[in-house]
Amino acid sequence: MFKKLLSITLAALMVLSLAVVFTGCGSENNSVAGSSSSGAKDSLKFGFIYLHDENSTYDNNFLTAAKEACEKMGVEMINKTNIDESDACKEAALDLVDQGCDIIFADSFGHEDFMIEAAKANPDVQFLHATGTKAHTEKLANFHNAFASIYEGRYLAGIAAGMKINEMIEAGKITKDEAKMGYVGAHPYAEVKSGYTSFYLGAKSVCPTVTMEVKFTGSWYDETLEKEAANKLIADGCVLISQHADSMGAPTACEAAGVPNVSYNGSTVKACPNTFIVSSKINWAPYFEYAINCVKEGKAIDADWTGTVATGSVQLTEVNEKAAAKGTQEAIDAAKADLESGKIKVFDTANFTAKGATLDSYMADVDSDPEFKGDTEVIKDGVFEESKYRSAPYFDIDIDGISVIE
Amino acid sequence: MNKTKTHEPLFHIAKRDSLPVYKSWAIRGMAILAALIVAGVITMLLTGENPIQVYATMFKGAFGTSRRIWSLLQSLAMLLCVALAVTPAFKMRFWNIGAEGQVLIGGLATAACMITLGNKMPNALLILVMIAASMAAAAIWALIPAFFKAKFNTNETLFTLMMNYVAIQLVSYFEKLWENPKGSSNIGIINQSTHAGWLPTIGKFDYLLNIIVVLALAVFMYIYLKYSKHGYELTVVGESENTARYIGLNVKKVIMRTMILSGAICGIAGLLLVGGTNHTITTTTAGGRGFTAIMVSWLAKFNPIIMILTAFLITFLQAGAGEISTVFGLNESFSDIITGIIIFFIIGCEFFINYKLHFRSSHKEVK
Numbered sequence: 001m002f003k004k005l006l007s008i009t010l011a012a013l014m015v016l017s018l019a020v021v022f023t024g025c026g027s028e029n030n031s032v033a034g035s036s037s038s039g040a041k042d043s044l045k046f047g048f049i050y051l052h053d054e055n056s057t058y059d060n061n062f063l064t065a066a067k068e069a070c071e072k073m074g075v076e077m078i079n080k081t082n083i084d085e086s087d088a089c090k091e092a093a094l095d096l097v098d099q100g101c102d103i104i105f106a107d108s109f110g111h112e113d114f115m116i117e118a119a120k121a122n123p124d125v126q127f128l129h130a131t132g133t134k135a136h137t138e139k140l141a142n143f144h145n146a147f148a149s150i151y152e153g154r155y156l157a158g159i160a161a162g163m164k165i166n167e168m169i170e171a172g173k174i175t176k177d178e179a180k181m182g183y184v185g186a187h188p189y190a191e192v193k194s195g196y197t198s199f200y201l202g203a204k205s206v207c208p209t210v211t212m213e214v215k216f217t218g219s220w221y222d223e224t225l226e227k228e229a230a231n232k233l234i235a236d237g238c239v240l241i242s243q244h245a246d247s248m249g250a251p252t253a254c255e256a257a258g259v260p261n262v263s264y265n266g267s268t269v270k271a272c273p274n275t276f277i278v279s280s281k282i283n284w285a286p287y288f289e290y291a292i293n294c295v296k297e298g299k300a301i302d303a304d305w306t307g308t309v310a311t312g313s314v315q316l317t318e319v320n321e322k323a324a325a326k327g328t329q330e331a332i333d334a335a336k337a338d339l340e341s342g343k344i345k346v347f348d349t350a351n352f353t354a355k356g357a358t359l360d361s362y363m364a365d366v367d368s369d370p371e372f373k374g375d376t377e378v379i380k381d382g383v384f385e386e387s388k389y390r391s392a393p394y395f396d397i398d399i400d401g402i403s404v405i406e
Numbered sequence: 407m408n409k410t411k412t413h414e415p416l417f418h419i420a421k422r423d424s425l426p427v428y429k430s431w432a433i434r435g436m437a438i439l440a441a442l443i444v445a446g447v448i449t450m451l452l453t454g455e456n457p458i459q460v461y462a463t464m465f466k467g468a469f470g471t472s473r474r475i476w477s478l479l480q481s482l483a484m485l486l487c488v489a490l491a492v493t494p495a496f497k498m499r500f501w502n503i504g505a506e507g508q509v510l511i512g513g514l515a516t517a518a519c520m521i522t523l524g525n526k527m528p529n530a531l532l533i534l535v536m537i538a539a540s541m542a543a544a545a546i547w548a549l550i551p552a553f554f555k556a557k558f559n560t561n562e563t564l565f566t567l568m569m570n571y572v573a574i575q576l577v578s579y580f581e582k583l584w585e586n587p588k589g590s591s592n593i594g595i596i597n598q599s600t601h602a603g604w605l606p607t608i609g610k611f612d613y614l615l616n617i618i619v620v621l622a623l624a625v626f627m628y629i630y631l632k633y634s635k636h637g638y639e640l641t642v643v644g645e646s647e648n649t650a651r652y653i654g655l656n657v658k659k660v661i662m663r664t665m666i667l668s669g670a671i672c673g674i675a676g677l678l679l680v681g682g683t684n685h686t687i688t689t690t691t692a693g694g695r696g697f698t699a700i701m702v703s704w705l706a707k708f709n710p711i712i713m714i715l716t717a718f719l720i721t722f723l724q725a726g727a728g729e730i731s732t733v734f735g736l737n738e739s740f741s742d743i744i745t746g747i748i749i750f751f752i753i754g755c756e757f758f759i760n761y762k763l764h765f766r767s768s769h770k771e772v773k
Binding site for chain 2: 054
């Protein structure tokens, strides 16, 4: 036994000594990189942290945008994929700091607290976080949230959905009262509610009798559950499906059932050539370029940055002529122009009611705290001002015409 | 009798007497070398990357900076802790594949204390409550299948496996209950501003406490299995239940007692993960350690000290794998392939340590 112990101790010593040698080399390299980059601020390093890898439509959207922005701006990029929403995120961020990154970005909602911890420890590095809610209350100079007014994109996609339903009514396939859409949602969270409400309002703007059923899966990514939810909605008599979840579950269920689908995160036309109508998505490249420019010029990055149609952050894919109603593209283009000029407001209180009444005041839960109490008046001049007081959506009103099923 | 012509196969396999230590370790060393060569060739064929560079990157990913070494030691400690937990059960031939769920339940109990009792009592007392709650909760979680095994001889493999899914569902239920903001099913860092219920850090080393606790556990487990009466009893039950009964052991009691110990240590792993590292809980907090730990324990033949080495090997491969995907832009699946090859060779070489191949020799037939 003694021999065994001795051999183990020796082995451990060897490993440790090797480790020490390699650490020496590692830190040397880092210090060299650090000294050269501190001299000239035009050679930047941008570190990215992703929850999954390119197999998730959500993360793939970020990966593509990161590559596009860094190549365009001539910035070195380091990607860390499959980083859990745990201490691993903080470790990954700190490791990117060690590698000399000037900007570090994380893409998943649950990464936020760990990014804040890393930001507190490294005031000279800029930390960016998508979909988070805490930058405006944490008030750290180097921690920033970002999102996009994707509700505008969903509204436009909703118009395509409404026109498809109008086409079905005109063709006599369904009656006006049977105009019901289905929506597969991840969690009953403001981001999802804001999304499906704007989608519904878009459809309603062209088809006034339309109603919508929502089913939640309780997960951001679960292909089986999303497929089942879509099938349940179809069985309930929904004649068109849209979704806010990250797998191909709902689109492929629609293709199998021959039910038209309005997608998210990017085009699913390859897998669903007969049912895909159009998809809205956020393009993150403009935000990354904005952040890179800020750091290059030594300017402060906004605590909350909201991309819009005008910044190129909110995009719609090409309309699939095979599935869409005639004139869809033209209608989308017209509404898009009206959104940009301010002629249409998605959450105009004249367009929706809650419990039968039109709202003239609403206190939204903009600041994250355990009480979930409304803290900010968000209705002004008859419009619910979404994404104004922070970048992440906070519209969470249950409006008439939309019902949630179990 | 020699004269009857029997067909002798090309080779036959015979069990070896135990090999001297240096020989068996030489075989293991050769296996790792062979694994590295095969993995290298496959790397070159599939990706066109230089395998030496790939290995150097793995090494740098694990040891490149002092932060990475600390991070590696932390992951090693966490994996080792779960491996130590499953060891007494496996030594007793009780196939506890429910460590994943036991760790989660321990973590859930820790999180529950931090959320409901945080800032309501002195921190030292809160931590004591957390320790007691996490160990008790996980021990009970492990005792349930042990009780059914002892009383009704149910299949513990299926039972413990299914308990994992119950634990995961419980955690996702509480994620919903404690979510912030509303509807997000996300708990976030618990008591981020007050640090209530956070295990203390030693100096400026975030992970040192975890590492020391697990090292102490390893020593404890070594002594427990090797020199204690309990350790002896569970070994006998593992070797032969009938023998155990014959020499007057209360087999049911040994099974339940051992699983309580196994569960309690899983509870400590949950405590360290939630209270000492992540300060939050999600369904992925256990992160598959409950299953990887079984391999760590088996590879070390249930010797807690050797387990430090096997756990090191696996965490090294994992840490290196992450760096490969960052530097070479290869998908994480590729590093899984390399890890798979290396582990395959290591497990395979145990065959050559236990058995000998005798090849047919012409010289024998003449006789």
